[in-house]
Amino acid sequence: MNTEDPNRDGLTREQHRKANRSLTQRLLVFTAGSFAFGFALVPLYGVLCKVAGIGNAEAKAGPAIVREAVDVNRTITVEFIANPATVGSYEFYPEVKSLRIHPGKLYEAKFFARNLTRMDSVAQAVPSVSPGGSALYFHKTECFCFSPQRFRAGEGRDMPVRFIVDPQLPANVDKLTLAYAFYDLTQTAAR
Amino acid sequence: MAHASAEHAHDDHPDQPATGIKRWLFTTNHKDIGTMYLVFSLIMFFIGGAMAMVIRAELFKPGLQLVDPLFYNSMTTNHALVMIFGAVMPAFVGLANWMVPLQIGAPDMALPRMNNFSFWILPFAFTLMILTFFVPGGAAAGGWTLYPPLSIQGGDSFPMVIFAIHMMGISSIMGAINVIVTIVNMRAPGMTLLKMPLFCWTWLITAYLLIAVMPVLAGSVTMLLTDHFFKTSFFNAAGGGDPVMFQHIFWFFGHPEVYIMILPAFGIVSEILPTFSRKPLFGYDSMVYATASIAFLSFIVWAHHMFTVGMPLAAQLFFMLSTMLIAVPTGVKVFNWTATMWRGSLSFEPPMLFAIAFLFLFTIGGFSGVMLAFVPADFQYQDTYFVVAHFHYVLVPGAVFAIMAAVYYWLPKWTGHMYNMTLANWHFWLSTIFVNVLFFPQHFLGLAGMPRRIPDYAVQFADWNMVSSIGAFGFGLSQILFAIVVIQCARGGKKATAQVWDANPRGLEWTLPSPAPYHSFQSVPEVK
Numbered sequence: 073m074n075t076e077d078p079n080r081d082g083l084t085r086e087q088h089r090k091a092n093r094s095l096t097q098r099l100l101v102f103t104a105g106s107f108a109f110g111f112a113l114v115p116l117y118g119v120l121c122k123v124a125g126i127g128n129a130e131a132k133a134g135p136a137i138v139r140e141a142v143d144v145n146r147t148i149t150v151e152f153i154a155n156p157a158t159v160g161s162y163e164f165y166p167e168v169k170s171l172r173i174h175p176g177k178l179y180e181a182k183f184f185a186r187n188l189t190r191m192d193s194v195a196q197a198v199p200s201v202s203p204g205g206s207a208l209y210f211h212k213t214e215c216f217c218f219s220p221q222r223f224r225a226g227e228g229r230d231m232p233v234r235f236i237v238d239p240q241l242p243a244n245v246d247k248l249t250l251a252y253a254f255y256d257l258t259q260t261a262a263r
Numbered sequence: 264m265a266h267a268s269a270e271h272a273h274d275d276h277p278d279q280p281a282t283g284i285k286r287w288l289f290t291t292n293h294k295d296i297g298t299m300y301l302v303f304s305l306i307m308f309f310i311g312g313a314m315a316m317v318i319r320a321e322l323f324k325p326g327l328q329l330v331d332p333l334f335y336n337s338m339t340t341n342h343a344l345v346m347i348f349g350a351v352m353p354a355f356v357g358l359a360n361w362m363v364p365l366q367i368g369a370p371d372m373a374l375p376r377m378n379n380f381s382f383w384i385l386p387f388a389f390t391l392m393i394l395t396f397f398v399p400g401g402a403a404a405g406g407w408t409l410y411p412p413l414s415i416q417g418g419d420s421f422p423m424v425i426f427a428i429h430m431m432g433i434s435s436i437m438g439a440i441n442v443i444v445t446i447v448n449m450r451a452p453g454m455t456l457l458k459m460p461l462f463c464w465t466w467l468i469t470a471y472l473l474i475a476v477m478p479v480l481a482g483s484v485t486m487l488l489t490d491h492f493f494k495t496s497f498f499n500a501a502g503g504g505d506p507v508m509f510q511h512i513f514w515f516f517g518h519p520e521v522y523i524m525i526l527p528a529f530g531i532v533s534e535i536l537p538t539f540s541r542k543p544l545f546g547y548d549s550m551v552y553a554t555a556s557i558a559f560l561s562f563i564v565w566a567h568h569m570f571t572v573g574m575p576l577a578a579q580l581f582f583m584l585s586t587m588l589i590a591v592p593t594g595v596k597v598f599n600w601t602a603t604m605w606r607g608s609l610s611f612e613p614p615m616l617f618a619i620a621f622l623f624l625f626t627i628g629g630f631s632g633v634m635l636a637f638v639p640a641d642f643q644y645q646d647t648y649f650v651v652a653h654f655h656y657v658l659v660p661g662a663v664f665a666i667m668a669a670v671y672y673w674l675p676k677w678t679g680h681m682y683n684m685t686l687a688n689w690h691f692w693l694s695t696i697f698v699n700v701l702f703f704p705q706h707f708l709g710l711a712g713m714p715r716r717i718p719d720y721a722v723q724f725a726d727w728n729m730v731s732s733i734g735a736f737g738f739g740l741s742q743i744l745f746a747i748v749v750i751q752c753a754r755g756g757k758k759a760t761a762q763v764w765d766a767n768p769r770g771l772e773w774t775l776p777s778p779a780p781y782h783s784f785q786s787v788p789e790v791k
């Protein structure tokens with residue numbers, strides 16, 4: 073009787089073992105796939121943010137910037153916000169709080185940062201544009217956030233960001249905010 | 264079993280269990296392993312419960328009186344981790360171990376050795392996690408959701424908790440694979456999929472959810488680990504990562520996880536209500552399809568846990584509507600359960616009482632869930648006690664009551680004895696009254712704006728907090744009755760018949776004598 077019984081599903085014990093083993097293997101592959109999928113969410117997240125124009129996204133697929141097409145009939149306020157993310161290491165603020173600009177025209181704004189520590193340091197600014205979705209229309213042609221910034225002990229300086237706001241910016245937006253978080257990378261930079 | 268005789272010789276299937284500790288260490292018997300899971304779960308339930316008592320004692324009145332804030336936060340964090348991964352999930356795996364083979368007429372689980380291994384990982388995982396209370400920096404205190412950057416800044420506990428979570432994940436993945444292989448390959452002839460008891464169905468679907476999302480949790484905590492130790496920047500904004508991404512990955516696991524904790528409960532209730540209504544389950548097929556659609560939908564609603572982090576309007580609308588859609592198959596289930604009881608000849612044995620309480624109280628949790636799904640409302644409710652009330656209604660009188668109903672339903676089948684009905688009734692009524700005293704006022708607190716995860720609060724919240732704490736102490740103490748009933752029943756009592764209940768329950772498990780023999784269904788049972 074029992075497990076030698078060839079009548080359970082008409083299968084012998086050996087056939088049963090085989091069936092179990094092969095299903096187990098398939099389920100393990102499925103599990104490994106789920107694990108990989110968890111990591112695949114990382115690039116996927118980047119892509120989705122880009123498509124949706126969230127946060128740090130740079131417009132890749134947007135229409136080419138036509139500089140002649142300055143829209144003088146439209147005025148937009150761009151506000152600047154600076155957040156020193158690592159408390160105590162940096163002084164960090166925008167030189168002007170806001171600019172009134174026309175879409176299609178190139179502007180420059182300056183942010184000031186000073187290393188408050190007694191050591192040389194490296195910092196990275198991470199930009200974010202709100203309201204959500206408008207990062208697609210905010211083109212930075214040059215930015216101190218494009219690369220890590222090195223500071224000698226106590227050094228302070230102005231750093232420029234140049235930008236054009238796309239004339240395609242949805243009509244209901246009349247105010248944009250460009251915010252930077254300023255991170256001390258000194259500990260991380262060594263890697 | 265008439266022809267059980269000479270061929271019984273081969274000995275990887277001893278007739279009788281080994282004796283002493285070896286029986287439990289090396290057993291591959293589904294009943295032994297089921298028992299170990301259930302006992303482990305009960306112990307974890309009391310450990311997690313003790314932590315909850317600390318929380319409610321601190322919140323008994325405003326001000327800081329008993330514990331310091333860091334310890335308080337480690338209480339909430341570890342309470343959640345212990346209850347989710349230590350109490351509720353292992354209890355369901357234990358029930359699956361005991362009941363799935365008995366319900367489908369299989370002699371054992373398909374992968375008995377893996378079964379042993381998946382259980383024995385758990386005590387180590389939880390020992391490791393509890394040990395974090397004694398390391399520099401204290402136990403994890405950043406919330407069970409482990410959001411970075413806070414979670415990465417933990418002390419020595421950080422890698423220990425991550426490793427413990429990895430082990431819990433491996434254990435439940437192995438448990439899930441075992442359930443799937445058993446159900447798919449080991450059903451007795453004639454036990455077609457659509458004849459299968461609903462407990463098996465809901466577990467089959469749960470098991471697929473487990474192998475789909477536990478690895479995602481493992482991936483996300485691995486990323487936390489490499490961010491901390493190997494300077495990767497998955498979630499580190501300075502290095503180009505994004506902490507919000509963690510929330511997305513976590514909740515991609517997290518929402519299906521809440522269904523992992525409730526689908527088997529749906530199965531249990533779908534077994535018990537028909538028995539004590541003396542009617543077949545109303546709408547069996549629609550129950551199966553509803554379970555499957557809930558499982559499917561659970562993958563596309565995760566961002567309702569994070570409406571306030573900022574996402575495009577279209578995404579908010581999508582997640583709001585998909586979340587509300589889950590209420591439809593859930594409503595189908597509640598309807599079917601009610602229709603099952605409709606005009607039935609009901610009797611109110613302890614398992615039935617718990618199942619009915621489940622039906623009412625889980626539904627309250629479902630309602631508050633729909634309120635939370637509503638984006639503009641959620642902006643106000645998010646991170647308040649309203650959320651705490653919501654998930655405790657679905658988890659305590661939801662998942663936990665269903666587990667207790669299951670224990671009260673099948674315990675005589677496991678031990679061969681009837682238990683003390685008077686005490687069990689007391690346990691039921693005290694639990695049901697106190698669980699509402701405990702959690703219902705938390706709705707009011709949340710709507711009035713009391714934030715969650717805080718050790719102190721503004722004085723206007725004092726009264727309802729005191730009521731809630733009294734409910735908590737009452738509920739906690741009542742659970743001692745449960746332990747007493749179970750232990751007494753394991754030791755002895757009136758002999759149970761094969762049927763156990765006068766109500767004539769259906770299903771293969773009731774064709775076996777009580778207690779179910781150590782080896783059951785060695786010969787193929789007849790499925791009607």
Ligand code: HEM
Pocket residue numbers: 408521522524525567568569586587589590593628629630631632633635636637641644645646650653654657658661662
């Ligand atoms: C109709 C069904 C349900 C709906 C519409 C629903 C909706 C929601 C929403 C929108 C939230 C997020 C609230 C916030 O953080 O602001 C939430 C939180 C939660 N839900 Fe549900 N839910 C449902 C059923 C369940 C079930 C069945 C369970 C578990 C058995 C569950 C467990 C939880 C948990 C644990 C949380 C909080 C997690 C945390 O933040 O720590 N929910 N629910």
Ligand SMILES: [Cu+2]
Pocket residue numbers: 517518521564565567568
């Ligand atoms: Cu959810």
